Amino acid sequence: MSLAYTTEKQFTISAVRRACLVTSSVFNKLVKNETLVKGDKSPVTVGDYSAQAVISSMLHRAFPNDSIVGEEDAADLRAENGALLRNRIVELANEALSAELGIGDVPEWGIGPGSKQTADELLDAIDRGNYEGGRSGRMWTIDPIDGTKGFLRGEQYAVCLALIVDAQVQVGVLGCPNLPLDLSKPDGDKGCLFIAVKGQGAQQMKLNGADPIPLTMPPYSPSTFTFLESVEAAHSSHSTTSRISAILGLRQPPIRMDSQAKYGCLARGDGGAYLRMPTGVGYKEKIWDHATGSLLVTESGGIITDSRGHPLDFGLGRTLGENYGVIATEKDAHERLLSAVQEVVKQEQEEAVSK
Numbered sequence: 008m009s010l011a012y013t014t015e016k017q018f019t020i021s022a023v024r025r026a027c028l029v030t031s032s033v034f035n036k037l038v039k040n041e042t043l044v045k046g047d048k049s050p051v052t053v054g055d056y057s058a059q060a061v062i063s064s065m066l067h068r069a070f071p072n073d074s075i076v077g078e079e080d081a082a083d084l085r086a087e088n089g090a091l092l093r094n095r096i097v098e099l100a101n102e103a104l105s106a107e108l109g110i111g112d113v114p115e116w117g118i119g120p121g122s123k124q125t126a127d128e129l130l131d132a133i134d135r136g137n138y139e140g141g142r143s144g145r146m147w148t149i150d151p152i153d154g155t156k157g158f159l160r161g162e163q164y165a166v167c168l169a170l171i172v173d174a175q176v177q178v179g180v181l182g183c184p185n186l187p188l189d190l191s192k193p194d195g196d197k198g199c200l201f202i203a204v205k206g207q208g209a210q211q212m213k214l215n216g217a218d219p220i221p222l223t224m225p226p227y228s229p230s231t232f233t234f235l236e237s238v239e240a241a242h243s244s245h246s247t248t249s250r251i252s253a254i255l256g257l258r259q260p261p262i263r264m265d266s267q268a269k270y271g272c273l274a275r276g277d278g279g280a281y282l283r284m285p286t287g288v289g290y291k292e293k294i295w296d297h298a299t300g301s302l303l304v305t306e307s308g309g310i311i312t313d314s315r316g317h318p319l320d321f322g323l324g325r326t327l328g329e330n331y332g333v334i335a336t337e338k339d340a341h342e343r344l345l346s347a348v349q350e351v352v353k354q355e356q357e358e359a360v361s362k
């Protein structure tokens with residue numbers, strides 16, 4: 008019997024690798040006028056747009072009937088003053104699409120020497136990511152650069168692609184070009200690819216390599232356990248994390264890192280838990296920020312919930328709905344962590360009332 012989603016898995020790896028060609032080349036030579044500020048004040052670069060164009064145009068060839076929920080849209084590139092950015096994106100996306108074929112690449116996906124798209128085709132590909140999401144059917148979710156702020160700081164970011172079927176994440180891949188293979192050797196080899204398929208486990212391999220290694224989270228160990236959390240205090244409350252650490256008596260400081268690279272690290276045994284606690288009311292987590300990561304957690308032996316202990320729901324649309332934070336850790340540690348989180352949430356609510 009053949010395994011489920013074999014083609015989708017291979018496609019996801021190929022698409023993420025090709026998008027990483029773009030992001031890595033932009034990372035090394037990003038110029039000031041290649042970054043925009045979006046309506047929600049967050050940054051977006053030519054790297055984000057080009058990577059989404061690459062993945063989305065490959066998806067259109069490989070799975071023309073599937074819907075796409077992508078973070079970016081091409082409105083700013085279609086504007087009259089968007090020509091400079093648009094030309095750069097066309098150049099970058101075509102460079103990646105036409106790069107040599109590698110292991111597992113299929114030319115019918117619109118890749119390999121000679122594969123080029125027009126500006127209109129690439130802008131349309133970006134805008135094909137406008138699907139509103141939902142509970143039934145097949146959809147892909149793209150975060151072309153997760154951790155754009157980390158990318159701009161010269162630190163961690165991830166290219167993320169996941170297949171969701173009937174609200175369940177079935178396949179997810181992260182490409183992390185700047186992530187050391189071993190966190191304890193920051194100057195050692197960099198570039199990791201994380202892969203998960205539901206029911207088939209999680210794996211890591213070199214971004215440009217072969218030979219995937221299966222990933223299993225190690226059991227809870229009080230002496231080394233610590234949190235993986237966002238670098239950006241506006242994305243995840245650092246003070247809440249530090250109160251939870253105090254309750255648990257943790258000795259190690261948190262590992263701060265941008266992007267879903269945190270989930271890849273958790274799956275391979277770095278830190279011990281992913282923690283993301285809301286910093287205020289109103290922000291709704293986006294499905295593309297957690298789809299691949301959540302599957303990496305469950306396929307490596309962990310549990311992922313919000314701070315009420317509810318599973319993340321990928322069937323509500325482009326967001327995860329009401330935001331009550333995200334907690335992921337090894338399955339035997341989850342209950343202990345959840346009760347510490349809930350204790351701190353209660354304290355914070357009481358303090359807010361008494362203010």
Ligand SMILES: Nc1ncnc2c1ncn2[C@@H]1O[C@H](COP(=O)(O)O)[C@@H](OP(=O)(O)O)[C@H]1O
Pocket residue numbers: 049078150152153154155156157236237238239241242243264265266267286290293296
């Ligand atoms: N107020 C907020 N609270 C939580 N997450 C936020 C946020 N504002 C932006 N984000 C999300 O945080 C993501 C980065 O995650 P992290 O902080 O773990 O690196 C961003 O992804 P992008 O960089 O793809 O836009 C963005 O979607």
Ligand SMILES: [Mg+2]
Pocket residue numbers: 049050051078155
């Ligand atoms: Mg963004």
Ligand SMILES: [Mg+2]
Pocket residue numbers: 150152153154295296
């Ligand atoms: Mg993101």
Ligand SMILES: [Mg+2]
Pocket residue numbers: 055078150151152153154155
């Ligand atoms: Mg992004």
